[in-house]
Amino acid sequence: MRPYPSRPARLAVPAAALLLLLGAACPAVAADGDPDRDFTIEDSRITESSGLAASRLHPGVYWTHNDSDDGPYVFAVDSRTGKTVATITMRGVGEPRDVEGISIGPDGDIYVGDIGDNLDGTWSHVWIYRFPEPKVLRDATVTATQYDVKYADGARNAEALMVHPTTGRVYIASKNEDGGGLYEGPAKLTAGATNTFRRVGEVPWVTDGAFSPDGGSLVLRSYFSARVYDFEDGRLGESRSVAAPFQRQAESVTYTADGSALMFGSEGAGSGVVRVEIEGGAKPSGGGEEKGKPSGSSGSSGSSGSGTPSSGAGDGQDGDGKGSVGLGAVIIVGVGALWFALRRKRGQG
Numbered sequence: 166m167r168p169y170p171s172r173p174a175r176l177a178v179p180a181a182a183l184l185l186l187l188g189a190a191c192p193a194v195a196a197d198g199d200p201d202r203d204f205t206i207e208d209s210r211i212t213e214s215s216g217l218a219a220s221r222l223h224p225g226v227y228w229t230h231n232d233s234d235d236g237p238y239v240f241a242v243d244s245r246t247g248k249t250v251a252t253i254t255m256r257g258v259g260e261p262r263d264v265e266g267i268s269i270g271p272d273g274d275i276y277v278g279d280i281g282d283n284l285d286g287t288w289s290h291v292w293i294y295r296f297p298e299p300k301v302l303r304d305a306t307v308t309a310t311q312y313d314v315k316y317a318d319g320a321r322n323a324e325a326l327m328v329h330p331t332t333g334r335v336y337i338a339s340k341n342e343d344g345g346g347l348y349e350g351p352a353k354l355t356a357g358a359t360n361t362f363r364r365v366g367e368v369p370w371v372t373d374g375a376f377s378p379d380g381g382s383l384v385l386r387s388y389f390s391a392r393v394y395d396f397e398d399g400r401l402g403e404s405r406s407v408a409a410p411f412q413r414q415a416e417s418v419t420y421t422a423d424g425s426a427l428m429f430g431s432e433g434a435g436s437g438v439v440r441v442e443i444e445g446g447a448k449p450s451g452g453g454e455e456k457g458k459p460s461g462s463s464g465s466s467g468s469s470g471s472g473t474p475s476s477g478a479g480d481g482q483d484g485d486g487k488g489s490v491g492l493g494a495v496i497i498v499g500v501g502a503l504w505f506a507l508r509r510k511r512g513q514g
Contacts, residue, residue, distance in 0.1 A: 200225025200244050201421045201428070205437050208249040211240055212434045215324065216267035216373060217419040218275065222298055224422065226250065227438070229430070230264050232281060232416075237261050237294075237309075239277060241302055244428075244438070251302040255309040258294045266326030266373060270333050273298050277309075278326030280337060286320040293326070293335065293354065312354045317363045321345075324416070325374035325385065334399065337362055338371040338385055345371055349399060366401040373417045378424040386418045386429065410439040 206214060206229070215232035225244045237255035242248070255261075255277070263281030270276060279292040296309040314337075323345070325338035334352060339345035347366035354360050369392070374385040376396065383396045384407065391409035395402030409415070410429050417430035421440075430438045 198245055201423075201426065201440065202244060203437065203439050204242075204244045204247045205435055206242055206430075207247040207435070208240060208242070209434065211242075211249070211436075213416075213432045214430055214436055215265050215416045215432065216278070216326070217417040217428055217430045217438070218267045218269050218375075219419050219422040219428070220298065221269055221273055221422065222300060223302055226302065227419070227428065228267055228269070228275060228298075229417070230267055230277065232263055232265055232432075234260070234262060235264070239267070239275065241299075251299065252304045253296075253299065254304075254306040255294055255296060256306055257308045258292070258311045261292075261294075262288070265324040266337075268326050268328040268335075268375065269298060270328040270335075271330050272333060276326060276328050276335065278323075278337065280314070280323040280326060282320060282322040285322045285341070289320055290315045290359065291323070293360075295354075310356050312356055312360050313358070314350070314360050314362060316348060317361050323348075325371045327374050327376050327383065329380050329399075330376050330378055331380045332399075335362075336374075336383075338368050338374050340371055342370065344369050347401060365399065368401075372415060375419040375427075377420050378422065384418055384420070384427060386415060388415045391418065391427075391429070408441055410441065412437070412439070 211229060211231060213231040213233060213235070214229045216230055218228045220226040220228060220241065223241070227242050227244060228239055229242060230239050237258055239253040239255065240249050241251040241253070243250045261279045263283070264277060264279045265281040266278035268276045274295050275298050277294040279294065282288050282291065291314050293312040293314055294309040295312070296307045299305060299307070316339075321339045322341065323337050323339045325340075327336045327338070328334070329336065335350040335354060337348045337350070339348065345368050346364040347368050348362035349365045350362045351360055368385055370387045371385045372387055374383060376383050381396060383394045383401070385392055385394070386409055389409070389411070391407040392404045393407055394404045407427065412429065412431035413436075414432040415429065416432045419428050420426070421428060424443065426443055427441045428438050429441060430436065
């Protein structure tokens, strides 16, 4: 006989249902034929998209992957349609454990971070896989190089892998309730040896990150907010908030290839990717206007010409309130009200 759930568990069920219902009510804008705009990942195999990287060779294409133990697969998704245009199977890398990040280096190679550790220190080492970005988009099996990674101050959980676009040095941001650290890898990764990453900065809770194309900025996102840091000589500088959209499970972020915007992604079947403009950045590829809106207005905030990501009144709040923490606040209030109402009803019954 299945044990009857505790009162908190019973109350959590309708609250979770409400969250799912409200989250599902806010899908990403459908693709309109232009690249690098809001789009929905259509591939039914991609249910836990945990990283994004803008292709260097194929405009408008984004590389992503599932997390957990999905297998050695990386997917190329066309932002014009949301459809997968290539599935890459990595060989020579063993069995991936918890793939959480993806980035492209200055050499054109794709780096895949098998760096998740949900038990915060269970595994003494994690892995990075590397292979050249395919010149032709088609399903293929590639031989990848595997690097063993450990942290100088002990094992930890991480979800953000970033390769600097000019130096090629690899960075990892760890994830912890009390805040994480930015870890710097050796100048050059070495296969067949342990690559030790050393803590060089303090960061908040991080689910993904990405360098700007020129390497001068580093964006780090969490579930409800994002910040962009100045980055110079391998160290974090001043930071500022970004108008991160509210998403059901906010797991990924990358810059567009031209640096004109940030693309924020989420886990879940049919998950959406949302474009947020860079203030003073270039117009999105394809240009023009869409459905009566100025170019670049879809899922984004205005541009003031400062060359930094648009920011709202606070972390994760964009200028027009669309898909922002404003919606998140409404959801939280609604869940709280439901919880108290149910508790009061049970108390009276």
